[in-house]
Amino acid sequence: MKPRHKKLAREQLDATLKRLKPLKTLFPPGKGWIRAIRDALGMTGEQLGIRLNVNKQRISRIQQDEKLGKVKLETLRNVADAMDCVFVYGFIPRDSLEQTVRKQARLVAEKRMGKSNQMMRLEKQELGEKEKVEVVEDIVEDIVNEMPKSLWDVR
Numbered sequence: 600m601k602p603r604h605k606k607l608a609r610e611q612l613d614a615t616l617k618r619l620k621p622l623k624t625l626f627p628p629g630k631g632w633i634r635a636i637r638d639a640l641g642m643t644g645e646q647l648g649i650r651l652n653v654n655k656q657r658i659s660r661i662q663q664d665e666k667l668g669k670v671k672l673e674t675l676r677n678v679a680d681a682m683d684c685v686f687v688y689g690f691i692p693r694d695s696l697e698q699t700v701r702k703q704a705r706l707v708a709e710k711r712m713g714k715s716n717q718m719m720r721l722e723k724q725e726l727g728e729k730e731k732v733e734v735v736e737d738i739v740e741d742i743v744n745e746m747p748k749s750l751w752d753v754r
Contacts, residue, residue: 608691613697616691623691623693624643642682643655645661650681669752703753704743707753708735
């Protein structure tokens with residue numbers, strides 16, 4: 600994908616994901632979503648098991664696996680359907696995707712700048728703080744615009 604297409608894809612996804620931002624503060628109930636919804640519906644584990652064609656011990660195991668984060672997505676979809684729910688799965692970025700890319704680009708730029716500055720220091724041509732900031736900003740813009748494959752190689 601070309602860099603300009605990547606930027607457009609980020610912008611479109613950011614717009615979509617912005618609506619999900621309030622969900623970042625949503626945490627599953629202590630007993631897990633399956634058990635909480637099943638209880639609220641007044642459905643026993645045995646009744647849910649019948650709807651899924653499994654025994655109630657399997658329902659207990661599914662509920663335990665959900666709490667431990669070990670349940671399969673396919674199982675969650677099936678359980679949700681059996682309780683007349685819609686299973687939703689997704690990722691919500693901590694920041695916008697654009698900010699995430701810029702943050703990574705800044706890491707790369709600062710690393711590059713550190714190497715260059717060390718060589719310039721040895722040659723007694725070191726930049727001042729204001730100049731360093733400007734150069735880093737320019738490098739960040741170049742990286743974001745070019746979107747090199749190596750962007751995510753730096754940690």
